[in-house]
Amino acid sequence: MSRACKSPVAARDAAPTPLAVQQVLPFAEAIPFAKPLSLSPTPVRRLWFCVWLPHLPLEAGRSSDDATAIVEEQQGVHRVLLADAQARAAGVMAGQSANAALALLPTLQLQERSLLREQQALETLAAWLERFSSFVCIADRDVLLLEIAGSLRLFQGLRALRESISKGLRQHGFDASLAIAPTPLGATWLARAGRRACIREPQNLKGALRSLPLAGLHWPEGLGASLTGMGITTVGDCLRLPREGFVRRFGAEYMLELDRALGHLPDPRNSWRAPERFCADHEMTQEQSDRELLLNICRELLFSHERFLLARQLGTQRLCFSFFHLKGSATELRLGCARAERSAERWLELLRIRFDQLVLPESVIAVRLRSGMTQALQAESASLSFYGTADGQPRSYSIAQLAERLMARIGDQAVHSMMMVAEHRPQYAWRAQSLLSDWASSTFAEVRRHLRRPLWMLPEPAVLPADSNFRLLDGPERLETGWWDEDGISRDYYTAVNPAGMRLWVFRNRNRSSPWYLHGYFG
Amino acid sequence: MPSPLDKLLENPRVWRGSRQAQRKAGLATGYSELDRHLPGGGWPTGALTEILTEKYGIGELRLLMPALARLSAEDAQPDHGEPRWIAWVAPPFQPYAPALQQFGLDLSRMLIVRPKEAGEVLWSAEQALSSGTCAAVLFWPEMLDGQASRRLQLAAEKGHSWAIAFRPMIARRQPSAAALRLELHPEGTWHPEGTWHPEGTSYSSGQGTRVHILKSRGGRPTVLNILL
Numbered sequence: 001m002s003r004a005c006k007s008p009v010a011a012r013d014a015a016p017t018p019l020a021v022q023q024v025l026p027f028a029e030a031i032p033f034a035k036p037l038s039l040s041p042t043p044v045r046r047l048w049f050c051v052w053l054p055h056l057p058l059e060a061g062r063s064s065d066d067a068t069a070i071v072e073e074q075q076g077v078h079r080v081l082l083a084d085a086q087a088r089a090a091g092v093m094a095g096q097s098a099n100a101a102l103a104l105l106p107t108l109q110l111q112e113r114s115l116l117r118e119q120q121a122l123e124t125l126a127a128w129l130e131r132f133s134s135f136v137c138i139a140d141r142d143v144l145l146l147e148i149a150g151s152l153r154l155f156q157g158l159r160a161l162r163e164s165i166s167k168g169l170r171q172h173g174f175d176a177s178l179a180i181a182p183t184p185l186g187a188t189w190l191a192r193a194g195r196r197a198c199i200r201e202p203q204n205l206k207g208a209l210r211s212l213p214l215a216g217l218h219w220p221e222g223l224g225a226s227l228t229g230m231g232i233t234t235v236g237d238c239l240r241l242p243r244e245g246f247v248r249r250f251g252a253e254y255m256l257e258l259d260r261a262l263g264h265l266p267d268p269r270n271s272w273r274a275p276e277r278f279c280a281d282h283e284m285t286q287e288q289s290d291r292e293l294l295l296n297i298c299r300e301l302l303f304s305h306e307r308f309l310l311a312r313q314l315g316t317q318r319l320c321f322s323f324f325h326l327k328g329s330a331t332e333l334r335l336g337c338a339r340a341e342r343s344a345e346r347w348l349e350l351l352r353i354r355f356d357q358l359v360l361p362e363s364v365i366a367v368r369l370r371s372g373m374t375q376a377l378q379a380e381s382a383s384l385s386f387y388g389t390a391d392g393q394p395r396s397y398s399i400a401q402l403a404e405r406l407m408a409r410i411g412d413q414a415v416h417s418m419m420m421v422a423e424h425r426p427q428y429a430w431r432a433q434s435l436l437s438d439w440a441s442s443t444f445a446e447v448r449r450h451l452r453r454p455l456w457m458l459p460e461p462a463v464l465p466a467d468s469n470f471r472l473l474d475g476p477e478r479l480e481t482g483w484w485d486e487d488g489i490s491r492d493y494y495t496a497v498n499p500a501g502m503r504l505w506v507f508r509n510r511n512r513s514s515p516w517y518l519h520g521y522f523g
Numbered sequence: 524m525p526s527p528l529d530k531l532l533e534n535p536r537v538w539r540g541s542r543q544a545q546r547k548a549g550l551a552t553g554y555s556e557l558d559r560h561l562p563g564g565g566w567p568t569g570a571l572t573e574i575l576t577e578k579y580g581i582g583e584l585r586l587l588m589p590a591l592a593r594l595s596a597e598d599a600q601p602d603h604g605e606p607r608w609i610a611w612v613a614p615p616f617q618p619y620a621p622a623l624q625q626f627g628l629d630l631s632r633m634l635i636v637r638p639k640e641a642g643e644v645l646w647s648a649e650q651a652l653s654s655g656t657c658a659a660v661l662f663w664p665e666m667l668d669g670q671a672s673r674r675l676q677l678a679a680e681k682g683h684s685w686a687i688a689f690r691p692m693i694a695r696r697q698p699s700a701a702a703l704r705l706e707l708h709p710e711g712t713w714h715p716e717g718t719w720h721p722e723g724t725s726y727s728s729g730q731g732t733r734v735h736i737l738k739s740r741g742g743r744p745t746v747l748n749i750l751l
Contacts, residue, residue, distance in 0.1 A: 398656060399608055399634070399654075399656040399657075401654070402634075402650060402651060402654040402656050402657075403634070405650055406636055406647055406650060406651075409643065409646070409647075410636070410637075410638045410639065410643050410647065411639070414636060414637045414638060414639065415634070415635070415636050415637075416634075416635050417630075417631065417632075417633055417634060417635065418618075418620045418630055418633055418635065419620070419630055419631065420620055420621065420624060420630060426619075426621075429620065429621050430619065430620030430621060430630075432635070435634075446624065447621035447622075447624060447625060449625060451621075451625075453619060453621045453622040453625060454580075454619055454622055455584045455585070455588075455618065455619055455622045455623065455626075456579060456580065456584070456614075456615070456616040456617070456618070456619065457616060457617040457618075457619035458616055458617070459616075459617060500577075500578050500581075500709065501578070501581050501708075501709020501710075502578050502579070502580035502581055502709070503580050503581070503582075504580065520616070520619060521579050521580030521616065522580055522582075522585070523579055523580055523582070523583055523584035523585065523616075
């Protein structure tokens, strides 16, 4: 049984990973009720808390206390994207080239912008913010949204909640601009404009948004320029324009965006959830070095790991065991699996192989098991027993399990499959395929029957000594060009036999002075 | 009163040809001459086969290709469960995919294993054999003593898999538990007087390979010439 947990995700609100469980909240207040038979006199009211992190690239990428600037490549030139206070004091500004910035401040640390690190920092913050609300949403590359209407009472009011969030953000080392509004888009716009706004009532929202400059809306530059050209610089100016004309000129999507910000239209968001991981310790009363006992403890941990995953219909591809010693750092043992797996027996099998090779420098006082990123488990279907297997002999395990066992002992790179590539140059006509990636590989490339191809291929063509003795049997087959990847060839291939009776696949470059090369054996 | 001969024959250490278990049909080699000389009319599957050669490139793989192609195609039948693979453990060079495809092998079910240490070659081969997921396991061990060959023979029986060990010629003196041991020699000496004759040459210019059956469980040692 496999569980689908994907919900439609708007491109702009794309969740950070497809693994995160998502849920969608309806935006109840904007739905016009024709005086419904509602028990509560007021519809459910939502309040959105927006955290905008304008200096996220700097805060996420910073590695030292020295003056730092984040650079990004723009049209082939590295330009400063953000500079910290020390660098700004020295005159470093956004938009400067990296060289200009270094000239101003030679001790400046230049850091390449890393979107990955920003995403990770954002996810760490989102996970932390989950303590304030059950609904956290990563709305943009630098925007987090919390729905806080349900949290106000627990955290003793809006002011206290706001205080604790902003204090926590400062402690995490993030400089954030905060805003509260009844709509998610409205809160985002207010935060981006740097207004420390706190709007609780929907009727006050329009007034607050009206004065916002259009620059903070992240509308396309062309649109912004033409609006400015018409003398329209704020949201309020836009709202005064006739709707039909605005839609006709600039497209409906911007008008809809305004409607969403004002709460005239629903604006459902996807909730973000920190991926669940398993982490359990087993502590012993005294140090142990009996390996059998340690293996038993690992077994216990694997079974509780299995129960944890089973309850959530999850599996994991990575596990890490840590063996703690009283002195010195812990010994770690990492295990990997070709497919997401939860069965304790399977993990135990892999663990046994690796555990034999593990060197424990000292006796062990505690064992910890941490699971890697969990993912929805793709359950496999077992075949019905009446099909049986060849010779009535039950297959003990599948090829995936065999590959995992081999990889666990001799390394991931040492085990592979292969596939054909449609390519005339012999060395590129095939490639190794990892067994960890997609299993079903279909090969459409086919080599023609009449071409002589050796069963053994040398990793690199070997120069044959000038006095080597062989007789050419078949050829030449001319294989040429490959200018598109700067590894062009121009070779004449022959089949040859040497006095020892070995069949060789030899070639000579087209210029006649070229030595003979050996490229394979007809095994 | 049993005769002394009967008494002797009761000794479990005496092996008698007639007690040979019912012959299992072998896997046709694709070379009719070789089939005739092998018990069961083909390669012994579920057992260890040893191939002794001095050099590579004298047809040691071509000898196996028809049978491997059959294994590769046969197992695609639906009632065999999961189709079985062909494993190559520690090959001396890269098995070249286009040539394998020309011989009719299914490339998507090739497992190439390259252990770094000598001891891991035998371990990997044993794993692949006993897993039951590989129809054939070809391996190139540095060392294979009698005990190890016995283990691999048992693993091949357990997994119904065909084990093929490639070994150097000096190994012929060592005892082995293999069901079949073959020695390959290139046939036909060649005088290096000619350089290159573009006309009148063909790929298999009358060159054969001498196959020497050293040991064959339930068969007889013999020497034959096969055109590979």
